[in-house]
Amino acid sequence: MTRSSHCPYCALQCAMSLTPAGARIEVAGRDFPTNRGGLCKKGWTSAEVLDTTDRVTRPLRRVDGGFEEVSWAEALDDIARRLRDIRSSHGADAVGVFGGGGLTNEKAYQLGKFARIALGTSRIDYNGRFCMSSAAAAGNRAFGVDRGLPFPVEDLDDARTILLLGSNVAATMPPFIGHLAGARAAGGLVVVDPRRSETARLTEDGGGIHVQPAPGTDLVVLLGLTHVVLAEGLADSAYLAERTVGLDELRREVNRWWPERVQEVTGVPAAQLRQVARRLAEGRAFILTGRGVEQHVDGTDTATAAINLALVLGLPGRVEGGRAVSGYGTLTGQGNGQGGREHGQKADQLPGYRKITDPAAREHVASVWGVPPESIPGPGVPAVELLGMLGREVKALLVHGSNVVVSAPDAAAVTRALDELDLLVVCDFVPSETALLADYILPVTQWAEEEGTMTSLEGRVLRRRRAIDPPAEARSELWVMRELARRLDAPGTWSTDAAEVFDELARASAGGIADYSGLSHARLDEGVAAFWPYPAGSAGTPRLFEDRFAHPDGLARLVAVIPRLREPGAQRGGELTLVTGRLLEHYQSGAQTRRVPELVTARPEAALQIHPATASRLGIASGDLVEITSPRGVTRARAEVTSGIRHDTVFLPFHFPGAERANTLTEAAVDPVSAMPEFKRTLVSVARVEEVPA
Numbered sequence: 001m002t003r004s005s006h007c008p009y010c011a012l013q014c015a016m017s018l019t020p021a022g023a024r025i026e027v028a029g030r031d032f033p034t035n036r037g038g039l040c041k042k043g044w045t046s047a048e049v050l051d052t053t054d055r056v057t058r059p060l061r062r063v064d065g066g067f068e069e070v071s072w073a074e075a076l077d078d079i080a081r082r083l084r085d086i087r088s089s090h091g092a093d094a095v096g097v098f099g100g101g102g103l104t105n106e107k108a109y110q111l112g113k114f115a116r117i118a119l120g121t122s123r124i125d126y127n128g129r130f131c132m133s134s135a136a137a138a139g140n141r142a143f144g145v146d147r148g149l150p151f152p153v154e155d156l157d158d159a160r161t162i163l164l165l166g167s168n169v170a171a172t173m174p175p176f177i178g179h180l181a182g183a184r185a186a187g188g189l190v191v192v193d194p195r196r197s198e199t200a201r202l203t204e205d206g207g208g209i210h211v212q213p214a215p216g217t218d219l220v221v222l223l224g225l226t227h228v229v230l231a232e233g234l235a236d237s238a239y240l241a242e243r244t245v246g247l248d249e250l251r252r253e254v255n256r257w258w259p260e261r262v263q264e265v266t267g268v269p270a271a272q273l274r275q276v277a278r279r280l281a282e283g284r285a286f287i288l289t290g291r292g293v294e295q296h297v298d299g300t301d302t303a304t305a306a307i308n309l310a311l312v313l314g315l316p317g318r319v320e321g322g323r324a325v326s327g328y329g330t331l332t333g334q335g336n337g338q339g340g341r342e343h344g345q346k347a348d349q350l351p352g353y354r355k356i357t358d359p360a361a362r363e364h365v366a367s368v369w370g371v372p373p374e375s376i377p378g379p380g381v382p383a384v385e386l387l388g389m390l391g392r393e394v395k396a397l398l399v400h401g402s403n404v405v406v407s408a409p410d411a412a413a414v415t416r417a418l419d420e421l422d423l424l425v426v427c428d429f430v431p432s433e434t435a436l437l438a439d440y441i442l443p444v445t446q447w448a449e450e451e452g453t454m455t456s457l458e459g460r461v462l463r464r465r466r467a468i469d470p471p472a473e474a475r476s477e478l479w480v481m482r483e484l485a486r487r488l489d490a491p492g493t494w495s496t497d498a499a500e501v502f503d504e505l506a507r508a509s510a511g512g513i514a515d516y517s518g519l520s521h522a523r524l525d526e527g528v529a530a531f532w533p534y535p536a537g538s539a540g541t542p543r544l545f546e547d548r549f550a551h552p553d554g555l556a557r558l559v560a561v562i563p564r565l566r567e568p569g570a571q572r573g574g575e576l577t578l579v580t581g582r583l584l585e586h587y588q589s590g591a592q593t594r595r596v597p598e599l600v601t602a603r604p605e606a607a608l609q610i611h612p613a614t615a616s617r618l619g620i621a622s623g624d625l626v627e628i629t630s631p632r633g634v635t636r637a638r639a640e641v642t643s644g645i646r647h648d649t650v651f652l653p654f655h656f657p658g659a660e661r662a663n664t665l666t667e668a669a670v671d672p673v674s675a676m677p678e679f680k681r682t683l684v685s686v687a688r689v690e691e692v693p694a
């Protein structure tokens with residue numbers, strides 16, 4: 001029977017039909033507002049991972065020189081015993097939990113609960129910290145709520161202008177470019193990227209403008225645009241007076257960023273800044289940010305500056321004829337990057353996007369969990385700090401849905417630290433680079449083998465359905481958590497039925513910012529368009545901010561942000577700036593897509609993009625093997641000489657492990673507000689490597 005489901009990868013959550021054909025399933029695109037029937041290469045080939053040849057199908061225990069198969073009972077008994085021992089010798093916080101934005105809402109919720117009341121640890125965080133935390137912090141600060149897109153994605157279709165900062169949707173969410181068609185036809189797609197990315201190239205047919213600043217200078221670009229809007233009288237004064245606070249201080253800060261000064265810092269011509277600002281002020285404009293501007297030590301401030309620009313222009317919350325006609329949003333990345341940041345796997349958070357420090361939130365959630373509020377630990381530490389504690393304060397780590405050996409900053413240090421642990425348990429369905437370091441690998445079910453829900457980049461809650469039976473010994477993580485909770489004598493109930501867990505999540509979220517209490521699997525199965533907040537008795541909230549922002553006074557905050565310009569030479573490293581990012585063919589650490597033959601054939605290895613002038617100065621030709629060196633380490637890749645990048649910048653994808661690992665080079669420096677690491681700016685040197693013929 002054909003099942004309606006959604007893609008296992010990114011936050012666009014393209015709709016699919018899954019039809020079992022013998023032991024395999026056939027994937028077809030299905031019409032849906034986000035993808036309109038389209039899928040990218042990764043989506044088309046996603047079913048290949050279900051029966052990949054090295055799929056983990058039984059619990060594995062580390063032995064000298066490899067792994068041996070063990071029964072579930074043996075594995076779980078031993079893990080529970082060792083967790084108890086670590087806890088009694090070092091305290092409950094010596095056990096850490098690392099979650100993922102790919103987990104369903106049900107699993108993410110249960111993992112937060114499991115950490116707090118079965119393990120009693122505060123030390124849970126997740127890979128969304130690498131991904132969404134800066135934009136989330138900026139959204140919370142300005143609007144009082146963090147929903148990536150506060151409007152359905154199809155509202156972008158009628159835009160005249162879309163300013164896309166640090167986002168390469170043509171490679172990272174291909175069907176999304178359908179929603180750029182209106183702006184392109186109107187000549188109004190503006191792409192800000194130091195590279196002529198696939199998305200920047202969409203502007204070349206006269207459909208828009210490519211702005212090419214030096215990496216890490218977007219905050220200044222945004223201050224310059226805001227300066228022009230205010231200086232040329234293009235601001236929406238009535239909107240600012242009625243709907244915002246903080247204009248005076250903002251005006252003082254941006255006064256100092258006239259276009260010629262911005263040009264000096266960023267390399268963006270003053271005339272181009274004026275052109276973009278004027279264009280945005282013509283109305284029907286959207287401003288969208290991606291990881292390119294967020295994964296920096298000033299990512300929260302940069303996202304804030306983008307929101308300030310949007311507010312000064314009066315864009316957010318403008319709804320006409322039942323559609324948002326302008327606005328600001330961030331393009332959430334992982335499949336459940338949105339839901340994954342709402343239900344409690346974040347160090348400082350309880351379900352419903354509640355604060356773990358809020359006594360009323362603790363009381364409400366404790367009553368749902370059936371525990372006393374004081375038994376819920378306080379806030380833990382963010383991901384990079386948690387990884388920095390491995391082998392020291394943290395002796396055991398449970399990993400659910402992340403491959404940190406490849407994807408964490410300063411990955412060589414993380415790999416060494418994982419080795420120092422007394423116990424590493426990884427739930428996965430493939431032997432990822434992280435799983436291969438574990439004491440136990442526990443085989444879990446994949447997307448098409450289990451029921452659950454995801455929340456798309458627009459805050460739309462979706463049903464994923466089981467279409468195929470899992471391998472006999474693979475188990476849902478809900479089952480793994482139940483079995484461990486039982487062995488740890490945990491309080492509370494631990495359902496293994498996703499619909500029941502959803503109902504509990506809905507109760508726990510009731511009254512919170514991300515309120516799901518009006519939803520259930522059954523309700524979703526009726527096909528409602530379910531945008532949160534969706535309190536019981538409501539019809540959900542496709543568009544936020546029409547009447548008010550989520551702060552108690554209903555007003556948005558303009559937060560004056562100041563660039564912390566680095567003195568030349570203040571950061572150690574070579575003379576080139578390395579930015580890292582994504583290729584169309586691979587997903588994240590590549591644990592899944594490097595197992596799909598078609599994708600591997602298309603992109604077998606990492607390539608370093610480098611400008612022809614820079615390459616010739618360094619004696620490098622396309623195809624040469626090069627070594628990239630930062631203060632953290634050395635990585636190898638083939639050179640791809642291209643004029644589509646600035647002279648001072650090189651680009652490396654982060655999907656590859658081992659000697660090609662981009663994160664060998666990155667530093668564990670983080671944004672002070674969000675604790676998001678700086679993946680997009682590392683100083684490196686590049687040199688050609690002599691290849692000895694075999």
Ligand SMILES: Nc1nc2c(c(=O)[nH]1)N[C@H]1C(S)=C(S)[C@@H](COP(=O)(O)OP(=O)(O)OC[C@H]3O[C@@H](n4cnc5c(=O)[nH]c(N)nc54)[C@H](O)[C@@H]3O)O[C@H]1N2
Nearest residue numbers: 166167168172215216290291292333334581582584587588
């Ligand atoms: N194919 C594919 N698609 C994916 C993913 C994947 O791994 N592969 N991952 C998903 C996830 S989790 C995420 S978070 C999204 C990410 O989606 P994107 O944000 O689109 O992806 P990135 O490639 O990380 O970065 C986007 C662009 O930022 C640019 N950039 C780098 N530094 C700067 C800078 O300082 N300023 C500016 N303005 N731009 C800069 C890069 O050149 C790059 O083109 O993609 C999702 N979709």
Ligand SMILES: Nc1nc2c(c(=O)[nH]1)N[C@H]1C(S)=C(S)[C@@H](COP(=O)(O)OP(=O)(O)OC[C@H]3O[C@@H](n4cnc5c(=O)[nH]c(N)nc54)[C@H](O)[C@@H]3O)O[C@H]1N2
Nearest residue numbers: 127130131400401402403407427432580588589591654679
């Ligand atoms: N240099 C550099 N580094 C980056 C970035 C960058 O732009 N540059 N981007 C960062 C960003 S935005 C992100 S989101 C991270 C992502 O990087 P990771 O956190 O490593 O994400 P994935 O590669 O998706 O890893 C998911 C792992 O979990 C498994 N998995 C998938 N679904 C499930 C499930 O339901 N349960 C369990 N238990 N396992 C599952 C997969 O097989 C895979 O091994 O990388 C970050 N790292």
Ligand code: SF4
Nearest residue numbers: 007009010014040043
């Ligand atoms: S764009 Fe994202 S959700 Fe859509 S098919 Fe590709 S990976 Fe899947």
Ligand SMILES: [Mo]
Nearest residue numbers: 130131333334
């Ligand atoms: Mo991400």
